[in-house]
Amino acid sequence: IPYNPRGQGIIEWAHQTLQRMLKRQKGGIGGQLPPQSKLHLALFTLKFLTPGTDGKTPAERHWQVLEEKRKVYLKVLRKSPEEGQWKGPVDLLTWGRGYACVFTGD
Structure with missing residues (x-):
């Protein structure tokens, strides 16, 4: 993030989070995939399968909203x-x- 003193810290935090996820997935199915697929799997896990502060994953929140919308x-x-x-x-x-x-x- 240009001209933002905290920008580098944000990038470093995101990089460390991604590195930790890649290390966690190293032993399972992630060990047999090419590097690009490993990255895709790690990003998918971080974005859609990691629970937030409410204990629900983004996928669960998405489907819950759709279910609530279906009532009206x-x-x-x-x-x-x-x-x-x-x-x-x-x-x-x-x-x-x-x-x-x-x-x-x-």
């Missing part, structure tokens, strides 16, 4: 292909480019 659905109208009439409102489960998934209750 947007209401939308849908057009019945058989009758050509608009029906609803129904729950919108998910959507993307060119599609929508709704829960009709049928």
